[in-house]
Amino acid sequence: xxxxxxxxxxxxxxxxxxxxxxxxxxxxxxxxxxxxxxxxxxxxxxxxxxxxxxxxxxxxxxxxxxxxxxxxxxxxxxxxxxxxxxxxxxxxxxxxxxxxxxxxxxxxxxxxxxxxxxxxxxxxxxxxxxxxxxxxxxxxxxxxxxxxxxxxxxxxxxxxxxxxxxxxxxxxxxxxxxxxxxxxxxxxxxxxxxxxxxx
Amino acid sequence: xxxxxxxxxxxxxxxxxxxxxxxxxxxxxxxxxxxxxxxxxxxxxxxxxxxxxxxxxxxxxxxxxxxxxxxxxxxxxxxxxxxxxxxxxxxxxxxxxxxxxxxxxxxxxxxxxxxxxxxxxxxxxxxxxxxxxxxxxxxxxxxxxxxxxxxxxxxxxxxxxxxxxxxxxxxxxxxxxxxxxxxxxxxxxxxxxxxxxxxxxxxxxxxxxxxxxxxxxxxxxxxxxxxxxxxxxxxxxxxxxxxxxxxxxxxxxxxxxxxxxxxxxxxxxxxxxxxxxxxxxxxxxxxxxxxxxxxxxxxxxxxxxxxxxxxxxxxxxxxxxxxxxxxxxxxxxxxxxxxxxxxxxxxxxxxxxxxxxxxxxxxxxxxxxxxx
Amino acid sequence: xxxxxxxxxxxxxxxxxxxxxxxxxxxxxxxxxxxxxxxxxxxxxxxxxxxxxxxxxxxxxxxxxxxxxxxxxxxxxxxxxxxxxxxxxxxxxxxxxxxxxxxxxxxxxxxxxxxxxxxxxxxxxxxxxxxxxxxxxxxxxxxxxxxxxxxxxxxxxxxxxxxxxxxxxxxxxxxxxxxxxxxxxxxxxxxxxxxxx
Numbered sequence: 107x108x109x110x111x112x113x114x115x116x117x118x119x120x121x122x123x124x125x126x127x128x129x130x131x132x133x134x135x136x137x138x139x140x141x142x143x144x145x146x147x148x149x150x151x152x153x154x155x156x157x158x159x160x161x162x163x164x165x166x167x168x169x170x171x172x173x174x175x176x177x178x179x180x181x182x183x184x185x186x187x188x189x190x191x192x193x194x195x196x197x198x199x200x201x202x203x204x205x206x207x208x209x210x211x212x213x214x215x216x217x218x219x220x221x222x223x224x225x226x227x228x229x230x231x232x233x234x235x236x237x238x239x240x241x242x243x244x245x246x247x248x249x250x251x252x253x254x255x256x257x258x259x260x261x262x263x264x265x266x267x268x269x270x271x272x273x274x275x276x277x278x279x280x281x282x283x284x285x286x287x288x289x290x291x292x293x294x295x296x297x298x299x300x301x302x303x304x305x
Numbered sequence: 306x307x308x309x310x311x312x313x314x315x316x317x318x319x320x321x322x323x324x325x326x327x328x329x330x331x332x333x334x335x336x337x338x339x340x341x342x343x344x345x346x347x348x349x350x351x352x353x354x355x356x357x358x359x360x361x362x363x364x365x366x367x368x369x370x371x372x373x374x375x376x377x378x379x380x381x382x383x384x385x386x387x388x389x390x391x392x393x394x395x396x397x398x399x400x401x402x403x404x405x406x407x408x409x410x411x412x413x414x415x416x417x418x419x420x421x422x423x424x425x426x427x428x429x430x431x432x433x434x435x436x437x438x439x440x441x442x443x444x445x446x447x448x449x450x451x452x453x454x455x456x457x458x459x460x461x462x463x464x465x466x467x468x469x470x471x472x473x474x475x476x477x478x479x480x481x482x483x484x485x486x487x488x489x490x491x492x493x494x495x496x497x498x499x500x501x502x503x504x505x506x507x508x509x510x511x512x513x514x515x516x517x518x519x520x521x522x523x524x525x526x527x528x529x530x531x532x533x534x535x536x537x538x539x540x541x542x543x544x545x546x547x548x549x550x551x552x553x554x555x556x557x558x559x560x561x562x563x564x565x566x567x568x569x570x571x572x573x574x575x576x577x578x579x580x581x582x583x584x585x586x587x588x589x590x591x592x593x594x595x596x597x598x599x600x601x602x603x604x605x606x607x608x609x610x611x612x613x614x615x616x617x618x619x620x621x622x623x624x625x626x627x628x629x630x631x632x633x634x635x636x637x638x639x640x641x642x643x644x645x646x647x648x649x650x651x652x653x654x655x656x657x658x659x660x661x662x663x664x665x666x667x668x669x670x671x672x673x674x675x676x677x
Numbered sequence: 678x679x680x681x682x683x684x685x686x687x688x689x690x691x692x693x694x695x696x697x698x699x700x701x702x703x704x705x706x707x708x709x710x711x712x713x714x715x716x717x718x719x720x721x722x723x724x725x726x727x728x729x730x731x732x733x734x735x736x737x738x739x740x741x742x743x744x745x746x747x748x749x750x751x752x753x754x755x756x757x758x759x760x761x762x763x764x765x766x767x768x769x770x771x772x773x774x775x776x777x778x779x780x781x782x783x784x785x786x787x788x789x790x791x792x793x794x795x796x797x798x799x800x801x802x803x804x805x806x807x808x809x810x811x812x813x814x815x816x817x818x819x820x821x822x823x824x825x826x827x828x829x830x831x832x833x834x835x836x837x838x839x840x841x842x843x844x845x846x847x848x849x850x851x852x853x854x855x856x857x858x859x860x861x862x863x864x865x866x867x868x869x870x871x872x873x874x
Contacts, residue, residue, distance in 0.1 A: 109328055139456060143403070146449055163435050166442040174445020174478070178471055181452050185468060236434035239495070363710045636702040652692070 118158055125151035142184055146177040163239045311427050338430045342419045349620075350567040351381040356624070357631050364635045388560035396553050400457040407454025408554070408561035414443040415568045422575050423497050425585050425615035436496040437489065440576060441482050444531060447565075448474040451540070451550050454562075458553035466549020469642060470540035473530055476646055477537075480653035481527035484520040487657075487664040488513055488580050491676040497576075501584030503676055509588040513581045516675060519660040521581040523653055525626070528573035530649070532566060535634035539642055570630060571623060578622035585615030715846060722833045723826045724848075725840065726800035731783045733801040734776060736819035740795035743769040747787035747796060755780055756787060776819060778804055779812035799823045 128147040135141050149172040156165035196202070234241055246254050313334055320330035355370070355378060362369025370377025395401050418440045423429040433439055448471035455467015489495055491513070492503035504511050514521050530537040541549035551562050578584060591611050592602060600607055640648065668675040717724055726732065743760035759773040788796045801823035806812055827834045835848040836857075843858035845851070860868075 109332060139403075143449070143453060162433065163438070166435050166438050170438075170442035170445050173449065174442065175475070178445075178448050178452065178475060181449065182468070182471065185452065185456060185464065239434065360710070362714070364706050366709065366712050366714050366716075368714045368716045632703055632706050636706045637699060 114158060117154070121151045121154040121158070125155070138184055139181075142177065142181050145180065146173050149173045149177060160233050161238060162236070163242065313427070342422075342430055343416065346416060346419050346568055346571070347564070349571045350564055351385070352624075353567050353571055353627055354381045354384065356627065360628060360631045361635060364632065385560065388556060388563070391556035393556040393558065394553075396459060399459045399553065403453050403457035404553075405558070407450050407457055407550075408558045408565070410450030410453060411447050412450075412561045412565040412568070414446040415565050415572060418443050418572055419568075421497050422572065423501060423579060423584060424619050425612050426498065428585075428612065428616065429498070432496055432498045434494075434496055436494075436498075437485055437500070437576070437580070438495050440572075441478070441485065444569075445474075445478060447569075454554070455550040458550070460553050462546045462548075463550050463552045466540045466546045466552070469546075470533065470550060473533070473537065473540060473645060473649075476649035477527040477530035477653070480523050480649065480657040481531060483654070483657035483661050484517070484524040484527065485580065487517060487520045487661050490661070490664055490668060491516065493676060497579050497584070501579055501586065504583045505586045506590065508586070508590045508593070509583070512583040512586075517581060517660070517664070519656060520664070521577070523657045523660065524580065525577060525629075526648075527653060528577065529630060529633070530645070532570045532573055532630075534570065534630050536637040536640055537645060538639060539645060570627060574623040574626035574630070575619065577626050578619055582622045585619045587614055587618055713847060717835055717848075721831075722835050723829075724837050725826055725834050726802070727837055727839060730798065730800045730802075731785050732799045733778060733804060733814075733823065734781070734783075734788065734819065735797045735799045735822065736774060736776075736816060737795040737797075738771065738774065738816050738820060740793045741771050741774060742793055743771045744792060746790050746792060750786040750790045752782065752784060752786070753780065774816040774819065775813060777813040779809045800826070 125148055128144045128151065131144040132141045132148065135144070149168060153165040153168040153173075156162075156168060316334050316337075317327060317330040320333060321327055325333075358377070358380065359369045361367075370380040373379040373383050395404055420430045421433055421436045421439055423432070451467045451470040451474070453467075455463045455465075455470070458464070488500060492500045494500065494503075504513055529535075533540055539549075540546070541551060546552075551559060554562060591614065595602055595607060602608075664675065741758075743758055745758050747756045748754050748758060755776055757773070757775045758771070760769045760771045762768075763770045785798060788798055799822070804812060826832055836851065837848075838846070840857045841848060841851070842855045845855075
């Protein structure tokens, strides 16, 4: 094994451990802000795995979109509605826990059998490497054109929705019942400041 | 194009001549450019802070730093030393982990972006095929660090500053990316070396400034906003937010923020030089001068001169832009947050989209001039 | 359609105008860069305060008749006049007098109205202390005369803008005997006397 292979194996192990640990942290930690930050770590380690697979562009896109946009927006959402309240103890919580465990184990078993059953074939084509960018572009504008455009339509819908939500004055049913917020007026003291008469 | 000097090749050649294997020689070579880039980035920051003080002083008819070293040149070193030995305070109710991690997350991506800054044909750490895209992707990590430090400080000003910084960073990333995209479209490559080479050949007339008059304005405004320089320094607006997300920081962690912001400024200036001002190329093409003087392009001493000139030109252009940023700092008053977002979303974004479309149209119409 | 086009053109005009104004501002800043610094290296060099400078107030205890005019004309009634009536001489006897310079705004009303001229302005402005209560000067502290800048061997006195020759902005290295712009008050007086007689 030469140096390059050794570095690859070690960094794969490190990235995989980092990703699994961070993902577990996202699910298990009580503090939701920690979970959000660990989600960013998961995304970054995934992009590291992409780099190991010689897909530099996909890795950079992963960082840009998931870390730079999605994760920041999640954090924004959490921080703007930052309600720190402890979880209320639920009676018969064990029932829901057992149910969750069953569902999770089911999904895990399903995925495990799928992973084992799929005949993983290594593609015999040469690794695209730096040429991947051109190939991705070609696919986007030929055989994957429809999903690509559909995704952009989805984004457009989200954009319009956000604008409608932000401009509340166009929602007709929101207009009525406008409560005027006032502060209770403080009783004013009628004595003048100091007993000295005005000059 | 001449290949220029291949430092890596000659270094490995020398080591293999001493009897080392080629692999070991490469391993020895690998950390050298990175270390050099790290040091030069830090030195660049020291120079920039000194320049900032001196130019600010000149604009205000003061003298500026004078007693620390000749012309006060040792003042950045004194600053750094002071911050280094200051007490490292973590506020009592702050989150110590996130509080420590925040500044690191802000600084590391900026330094990583130096991977793609070229100072010559072969004078860069790596010539990545995704080049400039890496910078845009990495600069999108910084808001997370800002949010993290704002949240972890347990201080309302810090949190507000962090949120403002993240909002500003996200809004100005789009015009920045779109104006870069127009340049990339003209040069058919994301690699910084290819972008510079595409501008070479006609000297100063071939630079992208002339072909992207809108794009370079948008890029510089957006870059200033990304660096939180003065017309857009709301996240650390002293009058409103004390110091924004830096409020609770002291000592080395504060120094990291400080370092990060200045490294980011120098980096933006360098990339501006690469994207719009022809990178390392001289206003008159060196090849033309060499041909006029009847010197072969492969003459060793000419290559050394060209390489040095390339580094000098890149740094000179970058510092010209830093100077412009400092001049702007003392000219333009700070904008309000609503004006900032207004400018970003309602002015720069549409204008940069128009610029992109215009570039595409011109590229189809005049493929000769706009890199067909 | 036309309205939309007009909107677009107005917007463009505004944007161009804003860019023009920023350019003008930049050129002003750039122009300032070539001007010479007018720095005064403060602890080593000090400007000579003008003769009408309103600095710390000087008080002469013996002249004071405790009439309290200074208190009445003061915008915040600041001077504290502690007196008692002497029945034998049927005069007010001043015990203590103090002004708190942490609160004083140096408007000079008290100096203006003092009937016996026991209050006067000095050229002292270096009033920094470690405790704000130290700024509350009693009659002894008020009676001290300040150190003159021109007599301090540690300090190079520099002339203010008003005392420089015409067209000179730099107080360093003035030629000896250079006069300030315009006539001195006593010269104007002399001229008036001469024209009268």
